Amino acid sequence: MSAVRETLDALGLVDHHCHGTVTADLDRAAFESLITEGDAWPGVSPFDSPVGVAVRRHCAPLLDLPRHAPVEEYLARRSELGWHEVRRRFLRGSRTDVLCVDTGFAPDRLTTPPELAEAAGGSAYEVVRLEGVAESVQATGVEPDAYADAFRAAALDAVRRPGVVAVKSVAAYRTGLDLDPARPSDTEVTRAARGWFARGGRLGDPVLVRHLLWTAVDLGLPLQLHTGFGDNDIRLHRADPAHLTDWLHLTAGTIPVLLLHCWPYQRQAAYLAAVFEQVYLDVGLTLHYVGPARAGAVLAEALEITPFRKLLYSSDAYGVAEFFHLGALAFRHGLAGLLQERVDADELSLPDALRIARWAGRDNALRVYRLPGDRPEGD
Amino acid sequence: MSAVRETLDALGLVDHHCHGTVTADLDRAAFESLITEGDAWPGVSPFDSPVGVAVRRHCAPLLDLPRHAPVEEYLARRSELGWHEVRRRFLRGSRTDVLCVDTGFAPDRLTTPPELAEAAGGSAYEVVRLEGVAESVQATGVEPDAYADAFRAAALDAVRRPGVVAVKSVAAYRTGLDLDPARPSDTEVTRAARGWFARGGRLGDPVLVRHLLWTAVDLGLPLQLHTGFGDNDIRLHRADPAHLTDWLHLTAGTIPVLLLHCWPYQRQAAYLAAVFEQVYLDVGLTLHYVGPARAGAVLAEALEITPFRKLLYSSDAYGVAEFFHLGALAFRHGLAGLLQERVDADELSLPDALRIARWAGRDNALRVYRLPGDRPEGD
């Protein structure tokens, strides 16, 4: 095994963006629906896709099965062990020390951050999804002209809870990122809130989404932004993070902005990370969906110009514990592969390669979120 | 030779989107104009491009010439053999069992589907280009308020002919894919038809192009859509298939939609195939233009998240029979290379790799178009 791979294998990762896992045993239909950003369609099983192949290859051994185990065997063994044990195995297997958990998306009953921490043998922090806060405020029946203050107060309450280290927005889903970058006026917000309250439904008004992003700036915590790949609720071209440029100019000098997922716009994200001090990125979600066979290729594009202090690791695991293991493994294999290749070609010194590995896998996240941990090198 | 390559080499492909070849001998200027999406410009021969290099490397041997034969020798031998024999050799060489032929673009006198089938030793089906149908209707002198009905009737007539298995639209060329997704009203269609009939020329009105796409939905057959790469009549950024997202939501549950070519938006196309049940893709046209040297790289991006049931093979050959051979060869080499690499790295089992190869090269197309053939595995 290469020196870089050894270092990355031994490194306790910081997973700066993930979700809980479903606290129930899953039948085939339920499991399949959780390993795709689409659905399980007749004749097109999510197992017949890169992520399905990767689950059978890399997750089966942790359930004491041979590599490439057949689907039925895999699911039978998973049920036999029970969700609790399965969760423990994959979270331990991921060797993740720290988890930052987005608790704001929970159509299923999910593992809580402390439960994830216990399963992983590490610690967990919380990320507050601001759209959820806004929708809770709307549900209280507040008057439109009190919405802005009520939202800000609720968001402040939410982020002051112990263990909260960041906020998140899914503006990319709700409106796309091609928004007017300016902070909306009180009058605009009240008018937009009136419209939303009359219509009901989830937060999707462009003025209110902008207001949400600017409220994030006021909160002062790092802001995680969904960009790129997701389910079919996204308009992919409007989730290109390059659309954020004007907003990043206006908010320079305020909060760190963490671009999540990014694929297929990882080069655009890298550009932003290279030219804006406050911008960081990961290729979470992408890593387990493309699998270890392509994780290195995607990371190589993401790293073409990204400063090494700006790449973070996240799994974006949701629902099934497999994704904690698979994301971590794809990250370790992919990053180690590309760094070692450069060391072997004498394009990079080994000490530099090891430093980059530790930064991306752990230290950059400790630094951005001001988390405790062994004092990161180089700070 | 690798096991995957052997399987792909032995597989009778289904080429789900191609055109006829010119039924005449070609001088240098004519041949060059057919092997570029641009033109033959002074001092910039299309032979001095990736596709030209690939023709000399991979097509020369089928004309009994050495690999990398000089251009003049290649063209002389081609003339010596005659277009009929050349066509036979390349179509046989492509080992294509089934061809779905777009018969709606014929600035040249072209081989018909039965002639292609005979040359290939396989069978041929027809794809009806709807813009051609619309323009035929316009040419009849129909009244604008009768256009919608007349177009639908003509399209129904066209697809009811024996051997028709799909329709196609080049909306990407005519307006771009960034269209209002909604079905236009009768009033809108009549107004737009009035404008078109007064202006004349080809179909390019956005309302009528939308109407054409919705008529395709009514016809019930699979719809092939040009996306991405083409000649300079395209605005490439407006041919990004991600622009189809809203329309795909509105038409979910109706017809299969096959995204053709896709490059350089193969990842965007893969995203759509991963999140919409009805979406399929190929990287036809691209394969012979980038040549075997890069076909694997493009396929690897296309397959990053595409469900293995969603990738199809097409040559998009037009004009010269070389492209049937070159497209098939680039597909076989590229796909075999990437699958075998994963088998060798133990990222994929060999049986899975062989299954994916057969699906992509043949079975997925038989399934989408409901074509006869050996019963595809796994159905």
Next chain:
Amino acid sequence: MSAVRETLDALGLVDHHCHGTVTADLDRAAFESLITEGDAWPGVSPFDSPVGVAVRRHCAPLLDLPRHAPVEEYLARRSELGWHEVRRRFLRGSRTDVLCVDTGFAPDRLTTPPELAEAAGGSAYEVVRLEGVAESVQATGVEPDAYADAFRAAALDAVRRPGVVAVKSVAAYRTGLDLDPARPSDTEVTRAARGWFARGGRLGDPVLVRHLLWTAVDLGLPLQLHTGFGDNDIRLHRADPAHLTDWLHLTAGTIPVLLLHCWPYQRQAAYLAAVFEQVYLDVGLTLHYVGPARAGAVLAEALEITPFRKLLYSSDAYGVAEFFHLGALAFRHGLAGLLQERVDADELSLPDALRIARWAGRDNALRVYRLPGDRPEGD
């Protein structure tokens, strides 16, 4: 060493787009600010990025230091040698015969074209940046209705100076490339000039930027266009060269258009070069920022469909002489690597590979700019 690499190593390059270097010794802060398109931020040194790694790896040996020298040693040795000697070493090291120098961007005191030529042991030509000309005209206090004539006259004066071979526009920075393609009327230009003169500041009015591009057409010289990657003054998605399509149609048959940088839109640029006679491209700037470890991957995408007569070399070096060396080295290593790989796989004949190498590194530029030189092959 491979045959292709030997040929490229021995080839005197034509660097068709570069800038001067700072004529002063640089402290760490000054040096760092010149090796990033962002800034030097606390805790995020530009040395901790792909370009910084490449400088320590590939530039240190030319300063008599070991590969991967520590930053402090590198900078100390650089100061010890002095900027004059450092400039000489890197320019000689780049083995560049001909330099086309954009003299219109000079926030620092920079080496002049003759000084660069002397340092390189080659010859230098000048590229006139049209935005600079326009801003000089504005500064003369001309009346708005005389602006168009005055700008044209000043541009003509500028390009008639000896040694001027091309003009350049940074429209991508000022407005983005998604401009109305039509030539603006005199009335529009006068109105826009009135607005600009009242507001002051740099040229950024869309009408005047369009007018500038059309004036370039009238001048008749090759036009270099910034596209893609740059500092944070760019909106990356609006610098996609595909936006130029309509303008390229309107200006077909007039001047050569050279797309600079292009990343991450090198495939879009390749498409334009494949379908418009007048379009050429390079991946300058990108090459040293991604470094030799990724230059081959970027070039491979750029060359997927680009006619081999359409790729040029540029360093886009600015400020530090290291970039002349690094750009040339990344180009040579990257292009040689991909061509030799194809020769080894028998996808390309060796004579073809050598021809492509000489065209891209030298002959294509001599041809487009009508520069003297050994008579390029194949003309």
